[in-house]
Amino acid sequence: MTSPARIGPYRIERLLGTGSFATVWLGHDPVLDSRVAIKVLAENWHHDLRVRERFLDEARLLRRLDDERLVRVHAVGELPDGRPYAVLAWADGGSLRDRLAAGPIPVPAALDLLAEIAAGVAVLHRHGVVHRDLTPGNVLFRSSPDGERVLVADLGLAKALAAASGLTARAGTPGYMAPEQDDPLAVVDTRADVYGLGRLGLRLLGAAAAPPGATSRLRAGVAPEVAAVLRRATATLPADRHPDAAAFRAALRRAGAASVPRSPVPVAEERSRRARRAGRRRRGVLGLGVAALVAVGATAGDGATAGRPAGTWSSGPVTVALPPGWRATGTGWAGHYGADGRLEPALVMSPEPHRWAVDPTVPGAFVGLSASIAARTTPAGYVAERPHASCAAAPVRHTRQGGVDWVVARFACAAGRPVLVEAAGLAPGGRGLIYVQLTPPAGSGTDFVDALLAGVRVR
Structure with missing residues (x-):
């Protein structure tokens, strides 16, 4: 299927999926500077008035309900051939x-x-x-x-x-x-x-x-x-x-x-548990789609906390040293769960952490620790799972930074993010596989990458 260059005012980036009645494309909204999903009625159905009306009914219904638990509709339009399309919020965490x-x-x-x-x-x-x-x-x-x-x-x-x-x-x-x-x-x-x-x-x-x-x-x-x-x-x-x-x-x-076994606990301990649960509910999880479709559970925050040096950030056992001017956010790796059923630790760091996923001009890095990935593959194998077909790959290199043997792949891209770096290594003590996806600042080289990797610690 040939990808259209544009649908209405939206620049098309890639195909998201096809179904019996519609095709969905990932597009870019130039006005809001954000990604959107554009659902287009399939060509073989656009002459069927019943199917066409059902397609439009869906958009009208979602627009009328406009609820955070439903996919939201931004706009509707029509292609030159008469097929309707609906502009939807992009579900960047997948299905x-x-x-x-x-x-x-x-x-x-x-x-x-x-x-x-x-x-x-x-x-x-x-x-x-x-x-x-x-x-x-x-x-x-x-x-x-x-x-x-x-x-x-x-x-x-x-x-x-x-x-x-x-x-x-x-x-x-x-x-x-x-x-x-x-x-x-x-x-x-x-x-x-x-x-x-x-x-x-x-x-x-x-x-x-x-x-x-x-x-x-x-x-x-x-x-x-x-x-x-x-x-x-x-x-x-x-x-x-x-x-x-x-x-x-x-x-x-x-x-x-x-079904949860209960045993008597002191009142003070029960209050403490309730406070921790409330804190976890407030924190939530934030799925963050990046070039490799990585997701990270995150919370807002930056700087140091008690017991943590200034210029660092921690997510569970993972601590990173922040480059000057960078901030971090994160508590868990969405979609990746440990043996205890909790999200595995992860974070995002960038000068603008919440823009890094959607703005290719903003440098930043995702750092995650996963025991489940380490159980199924090696660092070299995990990096190999992350090709960027539209980019030119440099030879994979190995470097030892911060007590970790890293496998590092660098990609130069003609569109989107100019440079992408994929890196993985095994954390000391068998804690799991550390994964880093990095878009370095413009003009930086290997030294910046190695310094960032050297600042990743697992305690």
């Missing part, structure tokens, strides 16, 4: 389908994620809308200053509940689609989405990636109370399910809480 393809998500994190998806579907239900096609590909992640957002996307099959009844067209994805959606005379309501949420739960918590629709055996660590919630959600008869997404989410939360 749940992508994350599941990378490996199973730890049970505690999977339960939290399922609850967040249900909260997004509950927004639709509160406004009298049923989605009808809840799949991993329709769950997206977007970074924000407040943390990584879980977004419900692709409402092209959604209907107002008043219209989602008799003689509607069959719609949905096999395996996630409620049984009644196979019956053209059935009433399709919020309980169809509850079925989809239950199937998503089985996919997230299943022992293996079984084909959609197959009976799933839940992983060790999934409590019987949670299994009971999923069984009810996926009942064959709608009357046997939770009435809507909000009820499903409440039941899931109750089941998760009931």
